[in-house]
Amino acid sequence: MQLKTILLCLIIYCCTFEVSAxxxxxxxxxxxxxxxxxxxxxxxxxxxxxxxxxxxxxxxxxxxxxxxxxxxxxxxxxxxxxxxxxxxxxxxxxxxxxxxxxxxxxxxxxxxxxxxxLSNVKEVECHDFLAWSKLSSTQSLSLIFATGYLGNPASYYGHTLLKLNSDQNKKLNLLETSVNFGAKVPKNEDPISYMLKGVVGGYDGSFSHSSYYYHTQNYLENELRDLWEYQLNLSQDDYYFLVAHIWELIEQDYIYYFFDENCVYRMYELFSLFDDIDLPPIKAPWVIPQEVVSAINSATYKGVPLVSKVKYIPSRQSSFYNKYWQLNTNEKLLIAKIVENPEQINLLNAEAIVFQAKLKILSTLLDYYQYLISVDKDNVKLNKQSYTRVLTYRYNLAPGKVKFKDKLAISPHLARPSSYLQLGFMHNEKLGNGVAIKFRPAYYDQLDAESGHIRNGALKMGELDLEYINNKLAIRGLSIFEVISVSNQATGLPHDGYDAWRLYLGLQKQDNKCTNCADFTFKANKGLSIPILENTTVGGYIGGAFVENYLDRGRVYISSNLTLNQSINNDWNFLVDLEARKYLENEQVTKYKVKAETRYRVNFNHEYIDFRLILSNDETVLSLGYYW
Amino acid sequence: MNKTKILISSIAIAFCASSVNSFAFDKTPGSGPNPFSDCGIGAALFKDTKWAAVTSNVIWDIGTTAVTSATASPETCSGANIIAAKFIIDNYDNIVEEIAEGSGDHLASMYGVLGCDNSVQTEVTASIRTDMVQTINQADYQDKNLVQKSSDLYNIVNNSTVVGNCAVI
Incomplete structure (x- = not known):
């Protein structure tokens, strides 16, 4: 029997070898x-x-x-x-x-x-490929970056697409073909499985294609995310080669990994196919869309920049804010009255209101109601009615474009790198002098948000904060995630208030007087964050936390916070956070925490560093940080 | 899923083919079929939602197979008309706002599908706008669903006396 098996294997091997030969x-x-x-x-x-x-x-x-x-x-x-x-x-x-x-x-x-x-191979005309690629008319390729979206963890850091442009000289054609890479997630997947499988490679991912407007509707109108378009400068040969390769990849299954082999990595990989490209490598073991966008913008192709043109496309919400904040006081007042009582739209009949002012108010209102239709799911019907009323009024006026200034947006590729390393020197009144080291893979905190981030907000994952003090090395904090969501441009109109929230999950030091006392903490706060001046935002929060029992204080506390964010100029800002905690168990102790932090950033030769001074209960830290 | 799409597409093609007999020889503006009501695709392609809720970064079924299959249908239920109808329903609010203003990217994209030259777009928009004023001021406009509104807009575009300058209509 064994002899037969060996003979059979030999025959198969020989046949295989023979076929190849x-x-x-x-x-x-x-x-x-x-x-x-x-x-x-x-x-x-x-x-x-x-x-x-x-x-x-x-x-x-x-x-x-x-x-x-x-x-x-x-x-x-x-x-x-x-x-x-x-x-x-x-x-x-x-x-x-x-x-x-x-x-x-x-x-x-x-x-x-x-x-x-291959001269003996007969050329074939591939109708489906040619129809899809529109190669006869397509002249350029764009990389599209969608800014981050807090509604879905997979989109926290943004997303990228490709768009095939049929004519560079024409205006935007929303029916252009776009190419997306994404995970194939079953419908109704629960959030825990979604996160876990995303991290460990539990999903397939693949390239897909659709008309570009599916994405503009989804991002700009539904999820209210701004888009950035980077038009690329490719030769016709390389353009053909890339588009042909994408065609090969459509619907082929990869294994999707959220942190590294993700959507933006697959896009980056496509560009590495060219011979004449100098594409900066991705340094970190994780791949973040903003980093790839920066790499593409730094890349040279045949000796010239790969990106030939950058375009900002605001979401419906950004468009609304851009318009609203350009209105004068009377125009804002009229909007407030119309929103309060839609019948008041007839106030626009007043002869004193010039045509251009009417158009501005109506255009702003149309954006406002579209924005509400996306966010205020309980009142969709009512908001649609209000929207239609404004639209009807608009139709009864003459056609004409509204003159608003475009927002001066800074492209995300000009922002600092996403990862952060900080070395701090600390003095603790009880423990003496020490050193602190902080490492944050991504993304930003309340003081260092830049383009593509939410100013005064925070989004961190995996931030590790260590201290060496009193001859002990200990964890000061380790966040699984920390999110602070604020509305910097809120108008105060109904459903566009100053709502803010904070979530933290991880290990956190319970008191500055102790060492080796970082314990499990889950903390949630809800409140308001109000921009009282252009550079000044005050916030108030209430909430609570589940923690480990430390010094028998108990495992649950409620808390309230008062915050102040102040920008002195573009490079210098500070944050004050006052917290009162009331523990609900045992002796129900009350604790007060004070934290004041100021940051000054420096950028030279595209190296980004910052200096920080942090004062808190019993402790002072002076630090130097480096972004990479 | 694919079987369902094939079935829907086949039905669509069959309906479109049958429509050809009725419409193929009548080329005056407004005489062609309205894909919303005449091409038999109905709910499979035109859904009464502002936008199907989708999660970013996740691949989603957008009915492209149905559109692609529909493009195989002959003449009056032609691919371009179906694509234009789908574009109208998926971008209805943007298009209508741009008609009110007189121009815009969504409107230009729609004209691109319909084969309207740049030179006639202003005139076509003015004509459509006149009809939209009537439509939007009707008492029942508010109560119509998105499919009905999109179908009306498609008819307005199709019935415009100047769309003879557009290749597809």
Whole structure:
């Protein structure tokens, strides 16, 4: 029996070897050429194998069998090259044009034609590919960046897309083809599974395509996220090559990892296919959209910047704020009256109100009600009625464009890097002098928000804060996440108030007088954050926390906070946070915490650092931070 | 899911094909079918929601298969008309706001699908706006759902006396 098995294996091995050898002979290409091309980085990138891969099945990025001519179980770069060349030259069994390997893999065909003599291969016109790519009219490619969205953890840090532009000179065409990479998440997935599977690779991800307007509606109107468009400067050859490669990748399954092999990484990977590109590497082991946007903006292509044009596209909410804050006091007053009682729209009939002012008010109101339709889900019908009333009034006036100034938005690629390392020198009244080190993979805190972030807000994940004091190394804090959401531009109109909230989950030091006392903390606060002046915001919060029992104070406390955020200028700002805690168990002790922190940022030669001074109960910290 | 789409698409094509007999020879403005009511795709393609709630960064089914299949249908239920109808319902509020103002990206994109040259767009918009004023001032406008409003707008565009300058209509 064993002898039979051995003989059978030998026969299979010999047959396999013979088939490969026959294919090479049939293909009549020198073995050295086959070896050289199959070992090339470009070929391995095209077939999504990790560089220098030539072993069995360990670093395959795509796990769809239909992406390969070889069996996945025996996939190597060389075998796949041989089978691909063979497939291009033996198409008799293909029933339709679209099944032809040239049409399934136009980028492979395009590139291999330059490496091998494929003159014996009959060119096929791939109708589906040509119709999709609109290559006859498409002239450029844009990278689209959607700013972060706190409604979905997977979108906290933003998202990227590609857009194929059919004509550079025309205005925006919302029917252009866009390409997206995303995780395939089943409907009604619960949030815990969603987060866990996203992190550990429990979902497939793939490229998909749709008309661009599906995304503009979703981002600008639904999720109220601003978009940035970076138009890229590519040669027609490379443009064809990239679009052809994307066609090959559509609906092929990758494993999706939230932190590194995510949507934006797959976009970044596409650009690394070009020979003439100098693309900055991603330094961190995690990949954040803003970092990739910065890399693309720093990249050079054939000696010139890869990005040729940057465009800001405001969401409905941003458009509303931009308009509202340009209105004069009387116009704002009229809006407040109309919102309070929609019948008051007839106030606009007054002759004293000039046509342009009426248009401004009506345009602002249309944006306001559209914004409410997205956020105020309990009153959609009412808001739609108000919207239609304003629209009807607008139709009864003459056509005409409203003259508002465009918002001077700063592109996210100009913001500082996302990761932060801080070295602090501390003095503690009880414990003496010490050193603190803080490491934050991403993203921003209440003092260092920049473009693409929420000013005075915070979004942190995995921030580790260590101290060495009193001859002890200890954790000061370790956040799983911390989110502070504020409305910096709120108008105070109904459902556009100054609501703010804070959430913290992680380990937190319970008192400055102790060391090694960072305990589990889950904290939630709700309140108001009101911009009383352009650079001054005050906040008030109430809430509470579940904590470990420390000094027998108990495991639950309620708290109230008063905050002040003040910007002195573009580089210098400070924050004051006063907190009163009332523990609900045992002796029900009350504790007061004071924290005042000021930050000064410096940028030289594209290196970003900051200096901070933090004063709190019993402790002073002076720190130097570096963004990378 | 795919089977359902194929079935829906097949029905759509069948309906469109049957519509061809009725409309193929009548080329005056407004004589063509309205995809919302005449192309048999109905609820599969045109949903009465401002926007299907989707989660960013997640791949979602947007009915492109149905649109693509519909493009195979002949002449009067042509692909471009279906795409224009889908574009109108998915961007209705933006388009209507831009008609009120006289121009805009959504409106220009719609004209792009319908094959209207830049030179005629101002005239077409003025004509559509005149009809929209009548429509929006009707007492029942508020109560119409999105499909009905989009269908009305599609008819207005289709019935415009100047759309003869647009290649698709």
């Amino acid at each position: 026959q294919k090479i002979r049939v293909l009549s290409y020198p073995t050295e050429l086959i070896d050289s091309i199959s070992a090339s980085e470009k070929w391995q990138k095209l077939i999504k194998l990790s560089p220098n891969f030539d072993s069995e099945n360990s670093n395959i990025n795509i796990h769809s069998q239909r992406f390969y001519f070889s069996e996945m179980s025996e996939l190597t770069a060389k075998k796949e090259l041989i089978k691909t060349l063979y497939a291009f030259q033996n198409t008799d069994h293909q029933n339709t044009t679209e099944e032809n390997p040239q049409c399934r893999f136009p980028a492979r065909y395009y590139w291999l034609k330059k490496q091998f003599d």
